[in-house]
Amino acid sequence: MGLPSGKLKGFFVVLATALPPLLFFASVSLGSISIPFDRVLSALVGNVEGVERTIVWSYRVPRTIASLVAGATLAINGAVLQALTRNPLASPFTLGLSSAASFGAALAIIVGKKLIGVGDPLVLTAAASTNAFVLSVLAMVVVTGLASLRGMTPESLVLSGIAVAYLFSAATSFLQYLAGETQLRIFVMWAMGDLMRVDWLGVYLLIVALAISTMLSLKMAWDLNALSLGDETATSLGTNPKSTRLVGTLATAFSTALVISQIGPVGFVCLMSPHIARYLVGTDNRYVIPMAAVMGTTLLTIADIGARTLMRPAEMPVGIITAMFGAPFFLGLFVRARRQVWQ
Amino acid sequence: MASLTVLAVAVACFLTVYLALPILTPTSTEGASAKTGPTKYPLTVVDSDGRTVVIERPARRVVAQTYAVWVLASLNATDLVVGTSMASFRGDPIFMQKLPKDVVDIGSFYGPGAKVNVEAIASLGPDVVIAPTRLYYPEAELEARLPPNIKVIRLSFLDVKELVKEIRVLGAVINKTEEAEELAKKVESLIKLVSERVASASKRPKVYLEWYSPYFTPANGTIFHELIVLAGGVNVFSDLRASGQGFVQVSPESVIQRAPDVIIRCVPGWMMPAYNPCVAKNESALKALYDEMKRRPGWESIPAVANDRVYVISSIYDGGYGKAVQLVLMAKLLHPELFEDVNLNDLFDDLVRTMGIDRYCVGARIWVYPAVS
Numbered sequence: 001m002g003l004p005s006g007k008l009k010g011f012f013v014v015l016a017t018a019l020p021p022l023l024f025f026a027s028v029s030l031g032s033i034s035i036p037f038d039r040v041l042s043a044l045v046g047n048v049e050g051v052e053r054t055i056v057w058s059y060r061v062p063r064t065i066a067s068l069v070a071g072a073t074l075a076i077n078g079a080v081l082q083a084l085t086r087n088p089l090a091s092p093f094t095l096g097l098s099s100a101a102s103f104g105a106a107l108a109i110i111v112g113k114k115l116i117g118v119g120d121p122l123v124l125t126a127a128a129s130t131n132a133f134v135l136s137v138l139a140m141v142v143v144t145g146l147a148s149l150r151g152m153t154p155e156s157l158v159l160s161g162i163a164v165a166y167l168f169s170a171a172t173s174f175l176q177y178l179a180g181e182t183q184l185r186i187f188v189m190w191a192m193g194d195l196m197r198v199d200w201l202g203v204y205l206l207i208v209a210l211a212i213s214t215m216l217s218l219k220m221a222w223d224l225n226a227l228s229l230g231d232e233t234a235t236s237l238g239t240n241p242k243s244t245r246l247v248g249t250l251a252t253a254f255s256t257a258l259v260i261s262q263i264g265p266v267g268f269v270c271l272m273s274p275h276i277a278r279y280l281v282g283t284d285n286r287y288v289i290p291m292a293a294v295m296g297t298t299l300l301t302i303a304d305i306g307a308r309t310l311m312r313p314a315e316m317p318v319g320i321i322t323a324m325f326g327a328p329f330f331l332g333l334f335v336r337a338r339r340q341v342w343q
Numbered sequence: 344m345a346s347l348t349v350l351a352v353a354v355a356c357f358l359t360v361y362l363a364l365p366i367l368t369p370t371s372t373e374g375a376s377a378k379t380g381p382t383k384y385p386l387t388v389v390d391s392d393g394r395t396v397v398i399e400r401p402a403r404r405v406v407a408q409t410y411a412v413w414v415l416a417s418l419n420a421t422d423l424v425v426g427t428s429m430a431s432f433r434g435d436p437i438f439m440q441k442l443p444k445d446v447v448d449i450g451s452f453y454g455p456g457a458k459v460n461v462e463a464i465a466s467l468g469p470d471v472v473i474a475p476t477r478l479y480y481p482e483a484e485l486e487a488r489l490p491p492n493i494k495v496i497r498l499s500f501l502d503v504k505e506l507v508k509e510i511r512v513l514g515a516v517i518n519k520t521e522e523a524e525e526l527a528k529k530v531e532s533l534i535k536l537v538s539e540r541v542a543s544a545s546k547r548p549k550v551y552l553e554w555y556s557p558y559f560t561p562a563n564g565t566i567f568h569e570l571i572v573l574a575g576g577v578n579v580f581s582d583l584r585a586s587g588q589g590f591v592q593v594s595p596e597s598v599i600q601r602a603p604d605v606i607i608r609c610v611p612g613w614m615m616p617a618y619n620p621c622v623a624k625n626e627s628a629l630k631a632l633y634d635e636m637k638r639r640p641g642w643e644s645i646p647a648v649a650n651d652r653v654y655v656i657s658s659i660y661d662g663g664y665g666k667a668v669q670l671v672l673m674a675k676l677l678h679p680e681l682f683e684d685v686n687l688n689d690l691f692d693d694l695v696r697t698m699g700i701d702r703y704c705v706g707a708r709i710w711v712y713p714a715v716s
Contacts, residue, residue: 055599183430315593
């Protein structure tokens with residue numbers, strides 16, 4: 001497989017945009033209970049009243065939109081961060097966001113503390129998502145602050161991110177040590193991530209996150225390409241590495257924080273979707289980012305369909321499935337691709 | 344030499360089984376120890392994992408799992424507790440006043456990543472450790488790592504079928520046979536009351552039970568599944584299997600599809616003061632969850648919601664005697680017409696009085712919303 005030419009890459013991206021609508025229909029028609037496809041369609045357009053309509057509109061549609069949107073957002077954020085740090089292992093999670101979010105959720109679930117007054121304090125999971133958001137924003141501020149103290153280089157970002165991640169993991173482990181059986185169980189479920197908890201408000205928040213990530217990546221794609229040539233070359237091409245990195249990190253971290261607060265720390269998507277995209281369309285971020293978005297959407301939505309149907313009527317945490325199905329797919333590409341997309 | 348050892352082991356096995364027979368045979372429901380009069384030591388008991396344990400003398404220092412501590416309170420013996428899982432008690436200011444001040448936290452026996460601090464247990468030098476059954480905590484973890492003079496007895500205090508026997512075993516171990524007998528009788532009569540009455544029920548309602556978190560429900564084989572069955576109901580998720588305290592996350596649409604007749608949401612009264620019937624001033628916390636459940640899209644078509652049979656109950660002190668009280672509560676929610684003469688508030692009052700916390704927990708009422716008495 002040689003490097004795809006410009007036209008072929010464009011074709012790939014166009015072809016890929018056909019995936020999300022297909023996934024949407026697959027996802028709303030599959031679930032714990034079977035509803036025939038024609039009835040799902042009628043329920044969608046409002047020709048069916050009653051339970052089927054409620055199930056489709058109140059449970060499947062928000063959840064499907066959530067997986068489509070969250071998958072794309074996480075993947076874009078991963079792609080942007082990998083480019084900003086020139087590090088194939090970077091993801092919003094490397095910046096300590098998921099550890100911070102987990103700590104916030106643990107505070108709510110185990111200690112019963114709610115950090116700001118939104119939502120019903122007595123519904124543990126609602127407090128967990130508020131806390132998760134607050135703490136991941138806090139982690140983002142700390143990490144970027146520390147990194148800018150050391151010149152906002154790729155290394156400084158990754159290192160301060162990892163240090164903060166360890167700090168929050170330790171704090172979370174401590175809370176887990178203190179926790180009782182039931183709190184631990186609820187926390188573990190939260191930390192594995194699932195899309196069941198997303199309601200319509202959550203869907204709107206996820207759309208905001210996607211909007212942030214999309215605008216950022218449209219604006220930055222070229223700067224990211226410049227950065228991949230090294231900070232000095234990028235400067236000579238008219239890109240300011242420090243400010244690009246600062247703005248990019250803050251925006252991706254904020255949008256990831258929104259996503260994690262709604263669906264929990266689902267990790268694999270943001271790390272691997274950009275790599276899958278690179279194997280398909282090469283290294284130009286103007287193609288990588290949209291392709292990664294489609295791959296993220298596909299991964300998360302298929303994983304969520306699996307989460308809902310593999311053990312029905314039980315639900316599996318989607319985080320388990322993204323990795324279980326995503327990793328072999330990625331490894332297959334990794335072994336078969338003859339070219340090196342990271343120097 | 345080797346054959347001698349084999350012979351010795353065989354004799355020892357025979358002896359322990361022989362000594363344990365009174366407990367193993369069904370005729371011995373009177374108890375692990377003597378029918379009346381003082382318990383004789385050394386005492387041989389068989390725990391709920393079928394292990395035979397020899398107790399040299401009445402236990403004076405006890406490390407106990409959460410539910411066993413509540414039973415010890417019912418036997419007026421919390422002063423024997425030297426160590427337990429403090430995570431289970433920190434959220435309950437009422438029972439904290441009953442626990443001795445110097446009780447040491449030994450970590451948790453339950454849940455994912457359960458880890459007890461074996462060193463802390465060993466350093467407390469207890470006579471016995473009342474551990475949960477194997478279902479909740481693996482055997483090798485404890486027995487193998489504790490000095491042999493610390494006896495481990497595995498009792499669940501959650502399994503309704505074992506409750507009476509377990510209370511008697513615990514009573515014998517701490518030499519409080521009379522108190523244990525009295526408690527065992529109470530528990531036995533409650534269990535009998537429920538089983539007799541629900542046997543006459545014309546219909547077994549379908550039950551969806553939600554445990555602490557949305558769509559978290561007990562599967563077949565778990566304690567709460569058993570409780571639903573014993574209370575004369577059918578668990579709508581009995582096709583899912585798990586064990587012990589295994590709960591499963593189920594999909595919202597499957598709850599709607601299975602159309603339960605009764606929906607019960609459990610909240611952790613032991614963990615949050617707002618759910619604690621002895622602490623909370625009113626029912627607002629329970630009501631908030633009740634309202635949230637009734638608002639869920641599509642739930643208006645569920646019979647339980649349409650017929651106003653949605654309940655939020657607070658689980659607290661639900662081991663031992665409390666488990667039997669919870670069984671009655673459950674049975675009354677499922678078959679109100681069969682239990683009109685049973686007053687739940689009286690039962691709860693008796694539970695807290697037996698546990699010796701009635702002076703901290705006066706006039707507690709709100710442990711089920713909407714109120715059922």
